[in-house]
Amino acid sequence: MDIAIINTWLLTMEGKGVGIIRNGGIGIEGDKIIHVGKMEGFNYKSADILINGENKMVVMPGLINSHFHSMLTLCRGMVHDLPEIEYMPKGLSLFADVLKGQDFLLGTKLAVLEGLRAGTTTFAEYGIGLASLLNNVYKPFNVRVVATEMITELDFSEEKKTDDLYTFYRFLGNNAFKRANKLFKQFQNDELITCMYGPNALDMVSLDLIKEIKEEAVKRNSKIHMHVAQGGRERLQIEKRYGSSMTTVKLLKEHDLLDSTLIAAHIHDTTREERAVMVRNGVKMVGCPSSISKIDGIIPPLADFIELGGIAAIGTDEAPGTGHHDLFIEMRMASLLSKVAKRDPTVLPPWTSLNLGTLGGARVLDLENKIGSLRPSKQADLILLKLNVPHLTPIIHEPFCNLAANLVYSGKGNEVDTVIINGKIILLNGKFQEIEEEKIINQANKRAQELFPEVSELWRKSGSRMVKYHEQGYI
Amino acid sequence: MDIAIINTWLLTMEGKGVGIIRNGGIGIEGDKIIHVGKMEGFNYKSADILINGENKMVVMPGLINSHFHSMLTLCRGMVHDLPEIEYMPKGLSLFADVLKGQDFLLGTKLAVLEGLRAGTTTFAEYGIGLASLLNNVYKPFNVRVVATEMITELDFSEEKKTDDLYTFYRFLGNNAFKRANKLFKQFQNDELITCMYGPNALDMVSLDLIKEIKEEAVKRNSKIHMHVAQGGRERLQIEKRYGSSMTTVKLLKEHDLLDSTLIAAHIHDTTREERAVMVRNGVKMVGCPSSISKIDGIIPPLADFIELGGIAAIGTDEAPGTGHHDLFIEMRMASLLSKVAKRDPTVLPPWTSLNLGTLGGARVLDLENKIGSLRPSKQADLILLKLNVPHLTPIIHEPFCNLAANLVYSGKGNEVDTVIINGKIILLNGKFQEIEEEKIINQANKRAQELFPEVSELWRKSGSRMVKYHEQGYI
Numbered sequence: 001m002d003i004a005i006i007n008t009w010l011l012t013m014e015g016k017g018v019g020i021i022r023n024g025g026i027g028i029e030g031d032k033i034i035h036v037g038k039m040e041g042f043n044y045k046s047a048d049i050l051i052n053g054e055n056k057m058v059v060m061p062g063l064i065n066s067h068f069h070s071m072l073t074l075c076r077g078m079v080h081d082l083p084e085i086e087y088m089p090k091g092l093s094l095f096a097d098v099l100k101g102q103d104f105l106l107g108t109k110l111a112v113l114e115g116l117r118a119g120t121t122t123f124a125e126y127g128i129g130l131a132s133l134l135n136n137v138y139k140p141f142n143v144r145v146v147a148t149e150m151i152t153e154l155d156f157s158e159e160k161k162t163d164d165l166y167t168f169y170r171f172l173g174n175n176a177f178k179r180a181n182k183l184f185k186q187f188q189n190d191e192l193i194t195c196m197y198g199p200n201a202l203d204m205v206s207l208d209l210i211k212e213i214k215e216e217a218v219k220r221n222s223k224i225h226m227h228v229a230q231g232g233r234e235r236l237q238i239e240k241r242y243g244s245s246m247t248t249v250k251l252l253k254e255h256d257l258l259d260s261t262l263i264a265a266h267i268h269d270t271t272r273e274e275r276a277v278m279v280r281n282g283v284k285m286v287g288c289p290s291s292i293s294k295i296d297g298i299i300p301p302l303a304d305f306i307e308l309g310g311i312a313a314i315g316t317d318e319a320p321g322t323g324h325h326d327l328f329i330e331m332r333m334a335s336l337l338s339k340v341a342k343r344d345p346t347v348l349p350p351w352t353s354l355n356l357g358t359l360g361g362a363r364v365l366d367l368e369n370k371i372g373s374l375r376p377s378k379q380a381d382l383i384l385l386k387l388n389v390p391h392l393t394p395i396i397h398e399p400f401c402n403l404a405a406n407l408v409y410s411g412k413g414n415e416v417d418t419v420i421i422n423g424k425i426i427l428l429n430g431k432f433q434e435i436e437e438e439k440i441i442n443q444a445n446k447r448a449q450e451l452f453p454e455v456s457e458l459w460r461k462s463g464s465r466m467v468k469y470h471e472q473g474y475i
Numbered sequence: 476m477d478i479a480i481i482n483t484w485l486l487t488m489e490g491k492g493v494g495i496i497r498n499g500g501i502g503i504e505g506d507k508i509i510h511v512g513k514m515e516g517f518n519y520k521s522a523d524i525l526i527n528g529e530n531k532m533v534v535m536p537g538l539i540n541s542h543f544h545s546m547l548t549l550c551r552g553m554v555h556d557l558p559e560i561e562y563m564p565k566g567l568s569l570f571a572d573v574l575k576g577q578d579f580l581l582g583t584k585l586a587v588l589e590g591l592r593a594g595t596t597t598f599a600e601y602g603i604g605l606a607s608l609l610n611n612v613y614k615p616f617n618v619r620v621v622a623t624e625m626i627t628e629l630d631f632s633e634e635k636k637t638d639d640l641y642t643f644y645r646f647l648g649n650n651a652f653k654r655a656n657k658l659f660k661q662f663q664n665d666e667l668i669t670c671m672y673g674p675n676a677l678d679m680v681s682l683d684l685i686k687e688i689k690e691e692a693v694k695r696n697s698k699i700h701m702h703v704a705q706g707g708r709e710r711l712q713i714e715k716r717y718g719s720s721m722t723t724v725k726l727l728k729e730h731d732l733l734d735s736t737l738i739a740a741h742i743h744d745t746t747r748e749e750r751a752v753m754v755r756n757g758v759k760m761v762g763c764p765s766s767i768s769k770i771d772g773i774i775p776p777l778a779d780f781i782e783l784g785g786i787a788a789i790g791t792d793e794a795p796g797t798g799h800h801d802l803f804i805e806m807r808m809a810s811l812l813s814k815v816a817k818r819d820p821t822v823l824p825p826w827t828s829l830n831l832g833t834l835g836g837a838r839v840l841d842l843e844n845k846i847g848s849l850r851p852s853k854q855a856d857l858i859l860l861k862l863n864v865p866h867l868t869p870i871i872h873e874p875f876c877n878l879a880a881n882l883v884y885s886g887k888g889n890e891v892d893t894v895i896i897n898g899k900i901i902l903l904n905g906k907f908q909e910i911e912e913e914k915i916i917n918q919a920n921k922r923a924q925e926l927f928p929e930v931s932e933l934w935r936k937s938g939s940r941m942v943k944y945h946e947q948g949y950i
Contacts, residue, residue, distance in 0.1 A: 017657065017949030074869060076875030081824040114865035285587065290811065294884065297814040297822065310578050323807075323884030332798075336808070337763065338817065339772040346940060347772065349556040351949045390589035391799050393916045394549060394923035399931035400945040402552030409555065409798025414889035441868045448869035456874035465821060470875040474492030474826045 004044035011060040013373040031423040062121025062360025062381035067315025073107035090464035118413030148198035149180035190384030203237035228264035277311035289333035291317035303338035313364035329414035350408035384418040479519035483528030489847040506898040537596025537856040539836025542790025548582035565939035593888030623673035624655035678712035703739035721809035753784035764808035766792035778813035788839040825883035859893040
């Protein structure tokens with residue numbers, strides 16, 4: 001045995017709920033879990049590395065961030081509290097435009113580092129030029145990734161008004177599609193990397209191209225991860241292009257795209273009936289509670305989708321929108337926002353939130369056989385959390401165990417002490433083993449402070465509310 | 476000078492917004508701030524204690540928890556995801572009933588410890604038998620407190636159905652009122668302690684007694700801190716007792732209780748018109764976003780109250796409800812919940828959340844002249860936060876400063892490095908100077924694990940949803 005973790009609470013996520021085992025142990029050999037159970041009868045003595053939880057820790061599956069754009073993380077805090085319509089043109093795009101190749105990589109490093117610190121072991125990365133991110137960040141960091149090359153037919157450098165019909169440039173889509181296909185080949189032997197197709201959204205990619213992509217996805221037994229029904233801007237384009245009675249979900253249904261190949265992100269601009277159709281057809285959902293509440297003032301319909309019997313997961317979207325990449329925050333937000341959405345405190349209890357962040361993520365990303373719960377023969381992706389912190393105290397086991405509730409309603413992500421991915425220790429006792437955390441943080445600050453003064457003039461000219469807030473002395 | 480903090484960002488909360496100063500310094504002498512400003516010209520050399528932020532830290536006013544019940548903190552995680560009507564009788568009260576005197580003190584220690592770790596320096600403590608909490612926790616911990624003895628005329632040990640009219644026992648109210656009056660005398664010379672009156676709510680205290688309390692409050696130039704319009708259970712009682720067209724706010728207005736002496740907690744069961752009346756009459760509000768969303772599935776009307784011109788603050792309520800005592804979480808929740816309440820991403824921006832947690836709290840608690848912002852002559856209640864953590868990176872100052880946004884949307888409370896209250900260092904480099912953190916955590920776990928098995932039978936008999944969830948293996 002390579003690693004044994006002894007005398008610890010286990011939150012296995014096996015069974016109906018969170019699958020708690022008290023005073024348990026975990027054995028790891030190579031990249032796999034080989035033992036999960038009570039300490040009695042656990043022969044751990046031969047382990048090379050022994051971690052003793054002294055019953056003050058809990059081991060749980062590494063968290064799964066099922067919708068994650070990392071490349072713009074240097075723009076954290078650069079845009080907020082704007083109307084949705086101003087968010088891109090008067091906000092994010094001004095800052096994103098001055099980033100160079102290395103800055104995207106630095107953003108990804110920072111975001112993955114942040115996610116790891118808060119217990120995320122799998123990232124469903126969705127971006128442009130994934131090969132570089134994989135080679136320069138994910139592989140050297142030894143992090144599990146579902147790599148989704150974004151495919152779009154829009155020319156983002158083109159000036160366009162919100163109510164103009166966007167022009168599709170098929171060659172742009174084709175190029176991205178080629179890059180996506182290449183990813184599959186290039187990383188097919190990497191055990192930490194799986195690939196998916198990422199046609200951005202129905203207002204940015206033509207139906208013809210999406211159909212081609214779907215054929216390829218089915219052939220490869222892969223999935224399509226797409227932004228679906230994201231709100232007003234998308235709705236307007238769909239109505240203009242396909243007729244005023246058309247919606248994203250109707251269009252997907254009519255074109256045989258609404259099935260188990262589809263992972264639909266966001267879906268807040270859908271009706272309950274449309275969500276029911278999605279669930280019946282095997283579509284899976286990813287919700288991003290902090291992102292959508294902050295950018296749009298809208299609660300993602302996670303509770304509804306789950307109530308309808310659908311399989312769902314959560315993600316942090318991108319730092320400029322959400323502010324952070326901490327799935328503990330997102331698990332709590334999923335529960336609390338769903339309760340207020342339904343005005344019912346019994347909605348989306350903590351075992352469901354924990355499922356969204358672990359096994360639900362694995363099911364959505366088609367990795368259920370590999371990760372998402374603690375079970376012998378699954379890959380050793382797991383995290384240890386300190387329970388002896390004031391905000392998680394006390395932990396009891398009689399008359400019932402309050403661990404799930406405390407992790408969701410009281411956890412911050414800073415309890416994560418140790419992170420193991422595919423059997424390799426990434427973080428130990430709060431210290432990264434190889435990743436140079438301080439250096440990355442310093443570089444990120446330096447670059448942002450160098451780059452963004454360049455944006456000043458354009459930003460001031462944009463006349464957005466943020467500019468006014470700044471000029472009036474609020475920020 | 477006793478303490479100088481140099482080379483640091485300052486978030487002063489002076490001026491219209493957050494009052495950022497880059498590369499600043501703070502001087503403290505005795506219990507007071509004597510210097511706030513840029514480093515240029517700051518003569519800090521004579522300071523006994525020098526803290527160098529190396530421009531990787533920010534100093535801001537200590538946070539103010541304006542509605543805080545700490546005594547039941549040992550019950551954290553014992554009740555959740557129940558209908559509001561079952562929350563007390565089938566949940567919290569079963570666990571609270573087995574707590575003994577020392578357990579309340581231990582709960583308070585744990586809660587204050589947790590709050591301090593997350594940057595809170597003032598606690599508006601609301602409970603029963605405050606003198607003991609003050610002598611055994613707040614004074615030895617050297618923490619600022621607004622002590623509010625809860626006054627109620629109900630006999631909580633009495634079996635009662637939700638739709639019965641509650642019986643008021645005046646002697647119970649009188650006894651609590653006497654305890655409250657005694658507090659004022661007993662702690663009048665304590666610079667860290669101010670007292671207020673706490674008639675619990677209009678469904679638990681008679682109008683006669685509240686009027687007497689108000690007279691006393693006015694005489695002492697103090698305030699009344701009351702739970703107002705908390706929802707269905709209160710509404711039912713008000714209608715039964717005072718007539719079916721009566722509401723809490725109407726009743727307060729009719730009896731001259733709706734004025735600047737009143738601090739109203741929660742107020743989610745009010746109309747916009749009622750809130751407008753409250754604001755016009757100088758009532759101040761405290762909202763508890765996590766608590767009310769978790770227990771009731773309701774968003775506190777903070778955004779509305781502020782929009783109407785009211786002065787508002789935030790609190791964490793009690794751990795069994797909320798799960799935690801972290802005002803960074805509450806500042807984010809205040810912003811995000813308000814955005815979804817109004818379906819508008821521009822609502823309750825970060826400078827407003829930061830105000831709720833600092834100066835707004837000071838104004839609500841009538842301590843504006845002493846605390847809530849960084850200004851020479853104010854008391855030295857302040858916190859230092861590490862900015863060189865992945866989730867707050869990058870920090871920029873051009874074209875504008877993203878510090879406020881990152882603290883609210885990305886902060887967790889675990890960035891707090893140093894806490895100073897009334898000029899005394901409580902936490903330094905993440906370590907408590909005198910408070911025995913580990914001991915308190917261990918004691919809390921031990922007591923909860925000893926006590927709560929006693930509850931098992933009653934809890935199972937309650938037949939609540941939580942019991943079913945437990946029996947079905949979800950938790």
